[in-house]
Structure formats: structure tokens, C-alpha cells
Amino acid sequence: MPSEQSALPDFLFGTAWKEDRTPALTELALRMGFRGIDTANQRRHYFEAGVGQGLAAAYRAGVVTRADLFLQTKFTYQPGQDHRLPYDPAARLSDQVAQSMASSLEHLGTDHVDSYVLHGPASGYGWTDADSEVWEAMRKERDAGRTRFLGVSNVSLRHLEQMAVAHPEGPTFVQNRCYARFGWDRDVRLFCRERKIVYQGFSLLTANLQVLRHPVVTGIAARANASPAQVVFSFARAVGILPLTGTSNPEHMTQDLASVHLTLPPDAVNEIESLAG
Ligand SMILES: NC(=O)c1ccc[n+]([C@@H]2O[C@H](COP(=O)([O-])OP(=O)(O)OC[C@H]3O[C@@H](n4cnc5c(N)ncnc54)[C@H](OP(=O)(O)O)[C@@H]3O)[C@@H](O)[C@H]2O)c1
Numbered sequence: 001m002p003s004e005q006s007a008l009p010d011f012l013f014g015t016a017w018k019e020d021r022t023p024a025l026t027e028l029a030l031r032m033g034f035r036g037i038d039t040a041n042q043r044r045h046y047f048e049a050g051v052g053q054g055l056a057a058a059y060r061a062g063v064v065t066r067a068d069l070f071l072q073t074k075f076t077y078q079p080g081q082d083h084r085l086p087y088d089p090a091a092r093l094s095d096q097v098a099q100s101m102a103s104s105l106e107h108l109g110t111d112h113v114d115s116y117v118l119h120g121p122a123s124g125y126g127w128t129d130a131d132s133e134v135w136e137a138m139r140k141e142r143d144a145g146r147t148r149f150l151g152v153s154n155v156s157l158r159h160l161e162q163m164a165v166a167h168p169e170g171p172t173f174v175q176n177r178c179y180a181r182f183g184w185d186r187d188v189r190l191f192c193r194e195r196k197i198v199y200q201g202f203s204l205l206t207a208n209l210q211v212l213r214h215p216v217v218t219g220i221a222a223r224a225n226a227s228p229a230q231v232v233f234s235f236a237r238a239v240g241i242l243p244l245t246g247t248s249n250p251e252h253m254t255q256d257l258a259s260v261h262l263t264l265p266p267d268a269v270n271e272i273e274s275l276a277g
Contacts, residue, residue: 009036009070010237010260012200013253014246015051016040022047025248026054030063032253038175038200038244040074040119041104043084048073048107056109072115072173073104074153075134077122093130097137101146115173116147120154127162135167151175151200157187164195175200178241180208180275193240201241204232211275220268226259231272233259238269 013034018025026037037055040046055071058064075097078089087099105111116138122130138150151173152163164170174192178185178201185201192199211217212228221231233256236243245256264272 007070008198008242009034010242011233011257012036012038012070012072012242012244014038014202014244015047016045016246018050018248019047020050021248022050023053023057026051027057027061027063028250029253030054030058030069032250033257034253035064035068036070036072038072039108040076040117041086041100041107042074042076042081042119043086044080044082048104052106052108066110070114071108071110072117072151073108073113074117074119075100075138076119077130077134080119093133094137094140097134097141101141105146112145113147115149115151116141117151117153117173117175121152121159124156125158127159127166131159131163132166135163139169149173155188157191160188160191170195171197173198173200175202175244177201177203177207178236179203180211184236184239184241184273189240199241200244201236202244202246204236204241204243205229205245208232211272214275216271216275220264220272224262224264226262227255230255230259230262231264231268234262234264235269235272238264239273 011034013029013036015022015026015038037051039048039051041048086103087096104113118134118138122128141147142150149172151171153175155174155176174188174197176185176188189199205212212232217228217231221228233243247253247256
């Protein structure tokens with residue numbers, strides 16, 4: 001991991017599906033102590049300009065400065081968008097990336113983000129020429145100083161292996177949905193570990209409701225005087241996952257952040273890792 005990345009936070013606050021509550025919840029998350037913010041220039045699921053309003057309110061109130069924050073946003077292909085596009089759909093993909101980035105920076109009121117992520121490859125089956133064009137355009141954005149790091153999301157091991165063959169430079173971040181029943185995305189996590197890519201996991205709670213109720217997890221939680229959700233977040237960190245939470249509840253924000261200080265015994269980590277893999 002590059003040394004400048006020492007400012008990488010322990011948790012990312014996700015801003016999806018918050019609509020009109022996005023400004024207030026973003027500001028609240030910063031007041032509660034989150035320093036990493038995940039969003040996307042995809043109006044269908046995110047209100048990125050609302051995230052910018054929340055940031056601006058927190059700056060005005062003296063809660064944080066831009067330098068305290070890790071801001072991450074994404075480029076989303078047209079099929080993942082609704083009619084509210086952040087680019088000209090007739091433009092070449094490389095121009096769409098530049099337009100989407102310019103729009104993100106305007107929404108977020110900054111001259112650079114910390115991480116810029118390809119929201120998902122064009123095809124579920126493999127890395128395509130379209131993805132290569134987009135990735136090279138993203139690298140240009142990085143070289144121009146508009147993002148510090150690059151990432152990819154919703155990728156399989158196959159995508160990552162093909163991407164590694166097609167490009168001299170791989171991602172700094174991979175952001176994936178993390179299902180316990182697939183060994184917590186074991187194959188992709190292993191690839192990331194070998195290449196020093198930071199794996200970001202989302203839907204750690206919502207994709208794993210059966211795990212939260214499992215006696216192994218509820219037992220570990222009771223012994224640690226913690227909630228099952230906190231155990232899952234602590235487990236995630238123990239196996240090298242940088243977790244996201246999308247909570248809208250202030251008590252859950254406090255609990256989620258407190259999980260940073262919860263250290264599970266190694267046998268508990270092993271038990272959870274092998275629960276559903
Ligand atoms: N790259 C992608 O394609 C992609 C896809 C999906 C999400 N994401 C990112 O990941 C973020 C998080 O999404 P997510 O799917 O992980 O979560 P989420 O669905 O936004 O919310 C997490 C769920 O867990 C609950 N929760 C959180 N903390 C809890 C706690 N301590 N105890 C009990 N319940 C708790 C929340 O309920 P309360 O609100 O009541 O707390 C909510 O129902 C998104 O906002 C987005 O930024 C990215």
C-alpha cells in the first residue's frame with residue numbers, strides 16, 4: 001500500500017439510498033467521527049450533490065476540513081444509470097469519464113477525490129475493451145491530480161486476472177459485496193492480499209443476516225459484550241477487509257465506529273471465516 005495512504009480511515013460511510021436525507025446524514029456521520037465517505041455519480045442510487053452539501057455544512061461548522069477526509073466516488077456506465085446522466089451518452093467512454101469526474105468534483109466541492117472507482121465492469125463475464133478504455137481514462141484523471149488512487153468494484157477473480165494482463169497498473173482498491181456463503185469473497189480477497197490491494201467490503205450485514213443470528217456469532221458477541229454487527233465489522237478488519245456501513249441511525253453509527261476498538265481472539269476469527277465458506 002502506498003505510504004501516502006496512511007490516512008486511510010478504518011471505516012467508510014456509505015451514502016447510497018439516502019435521497020433527501022443525504023446532506024444531513026453525511027454531516028451527522030462526520031460529526032459522529034466517520035472520516036471516509038463513499039459515494040458515486042449515479043443519481044439512481046446516490047445523491048452525490050447532497051453529499052457535497054453535507055460536507056460543506058461540516059466544514060462551515062468546523063467539524064472537519066477537507067484534508068481530514070478520504071472521499072471516494074465512482075464512474076458508472078450508462079446501463080447502471082437512470083435518465084439523470086453525469087455525461088453525454090453520445091461521447092466516447094474516455095470523455096464520459098472526464099465529464100463524470102468533473103461533475104463529481106463540482107458536486108463534492110473539491111479539486112480532487114482520494115479514490116476513483118469503476119463502479120462495475122461492462123460485462124459480468126470478463127474484462128472488456130470498454131473497461132480498458134475507461135481504466136486508461138481513469139489513470140489520466142489520476143495523473144492530472146484529480147484523484148489520488150484508483151479502484152474497481154463488483155469484480156470477480158476473472159475480471160481482476162484479465163485486467164492484470166491488459167494493464168501495467170492495477171487498482172489500489174477493490175470494492176465488493178461480501179457474502180459469508182462465498183467464504184466472504186475468499187478468492188478475490190486472496191488476490192488482493194497477494195497484490196497489496198485494499199479490499200473494501202459492503203453489505204457485510206445485509207448480505208449475511210443468517211450469520212448475524214448464528215449461535216457462533218451471537219456467542220462471540222455475548223462474550224465480547226458487543227453486538228453481532230460489531231463482531232462482523234471487527235471480524236472483517238481482522239481478515240483484511242476495510243468495511244463500509246450505510247447506516248442511517250446515530251446509535252448504529254456510534255456502535256459501528258466503536259467496533260474499531262473490538263479485537264476478536266484468533267480462534268473466533270477463524271470460526272467466523274469458516275462459518276459459511
Ligand atoms: N459498489 C457498489 O456497487 C455498492 C453497492 C452497494 C453499496 N455500496 C456502498 O456501500 C454502502 C453500504 O451499503 P451496505 O449494503 O453495506 O449497507 P446498507 O444496506 O446501506 O445498510 C446497512 C444495514 O445495516 C444496518 N446497520 C448498520 N449498522 C448496524 C448496527 N450496528 N446494528 C444493526 N444494524 C445496523 C442498517 O440499518 P440502520 O440504517 O437502521 O442502521 C442497514 O439496514 C452504501 O451506502 C454504498 O456507499 C456500494
